[in-house]
Structures are given as C-alpha cells and as structure tokens.
Amino acid sequence: MSEESDSLTLGVLGGMGPAATLDFLAKILAYTPAEKDQDHIRVIADINPKAPDRNVPGSNTGHVLAEMAGALRGAGAELLAMPCNTAHAHADLIQRASGLPLIDMIDLAAEAAAESGAIRAGVLGAKGALKLYREYLAARGLGMVALPPDRQEAFMETLYAIKGGDLGPEAKRQMKAYAAELVKGGAEVLIAGCTEVPLVLEPQDVKVELVDPADLLARRCVAVCLGYETIPQVGA
Known part of the structure; x- marks a missing residue:
C-alpha cells in the first residue's frame, strides 16, 4: 500500500x-x-x-x-x-x-454463476466474451447458453446502439427479449457479459438471477x- x-x-x-x-x-x-x-x-x-x-x-x-x-x-x-x-x-x-x-472480472462472474446452483448459464456478450465465459464456466462444470447466430448479430447491433448513447425504451425492450430467449433456451442464471448490458437490463427484467460482472x-x-x-x- x-x-x-x-x-x-x-x-x-x-x-x-x-x-x-x-x-x-x-x-x-x-x-x-x-x-x-x-x-x-x-x-x-x-x-x-x-x-x-x-x-x-x-x-x-x-x-x-x-x-x-x-x-x-x-x-x-x-x-x-x-x-x-x-x-x-x-x-x-x-x-x-x-x-x-x-x-x-470473468472469473468473478463465473464463480457467481456456479454459486447460484445453476447447471447452465446464459451469457449476453460479444463473441470474444462468449469464448472466455465458455472456458471459465466449463472449468466449473457449467454449460453455457448463447444466442443463435442471427440473434447474436442483432444483439451486437443493440450493443453498439447503447454505446452510441441509446438507453431508451427500445434498447431496453430488445435486451429483455435477448435475455428471455436465453432463459427459454435453458439458462438458469444470466451473465451480463458486456458492461453495457446492465445499463439497460435490470434484475427485475429477467426471471432468473442476473449476474453483473462489473x-x-x-x-x-x-x-x-x-x-x-x-x-x-x-x-x-
């Protein structure tokens, strides 16, 4: 110190x-x-x-x-x-x-997902972040749920809109929809795998625990x- x-x-x-x-x-x-x-x-x-x-x-x-x-x-x-x-x-x-x-930060989030008791974690993130989370979650015995390719592209468009300052109702609606898709796909816990995600997605917006790595x-x-x-x- x-x-x-x-x-x-x-x-x-x-x-x-x-x-x-x-x-x-x-x-x-x-x-x-x-x-x-x-x-x-x-x-x-x-x-x-x-x-x-x-x-x-x-x-x-x-x-x-x-x-x-x-x-x-x-x-x-x-x-x-x-x-x-x-x-x-x-x-x-x-x-x-x-x-x-x-x-x-990736380790902290993966640890929190594991401590939730989930077996499969959904991750909202860019391609590079998804690769990291897949490895960190696998090391803890968890599977990962990601968006299909077409929806991943849509997610990135939303992400860049948020980076551009769009924190309005439509950006929030879209992010809630991506989160809901991951839960429907079997995710028992969600990780906000891009730091812009929590700017428009709150815990009460999803049906499972939302992990905010930041x-x-x-x-x-x-x-x-x-x-x-x-x-x-x-x-x-």
Missing part, C-alpha cells in the same frame, strides 16, 4: 465503453465505506475510448491495453481493474507488461484495496 494512505491505489483501464466505465466508477464510490473524502480509494483511470474495437479481428487492442497498464503503474497504481469483458482476453499481457495484478468487480476492488481481501497474484 502507498505510504500516504492505508489503502491500495486502483488503476482502471477504461473507455470500453465510456458509459460503462463511468458506471463502474460510480459503483466503486457507492461500495466504499466512507465518512469523508479521505476515506475513499484513490483511483487512477485511463478512460481511453481510442483503444481498438475488441470485436474487430486483428485489432491492436492487447498492445494498447499493455501500454495503458504500464502508464497506470507509472502513475502510482498498485492494482488493476478493467470493466470490459471481451478485453480480458489480453489479461496475461496486461499483467506481464505492468507487473501488477489484474482482478479477473458490479462484482467493483465490490472486489473495494475489498482488496481496503485490505479486506488478499491481493491477487500476478498471472493468477
């Missing part, structure tokens, strides 16, 4: 997308027990919407994220968090480049930074 404070300094690789990052930072604030300014966690955030699109094959996302992580360490960060599911495909590179531990990440960041939980090992 830093000499000036009894809590760790958190570095956030953000901007993927900006609204989801701001929502995550608000959660950090809400979950931190504080009576005055100085009780809060120091957060150094790189909100970089210029990072290449994680959903475009061949993009240079990993190297950009590695540079961001290194800069965050140089600025004083002692622990990293990244409120973007798909970007976790570059988690190892980020940790190697910075030498800092990154709290694994919410879990915020809670874990607060716990680790304040010393309530142990610091994860780099690469773990």
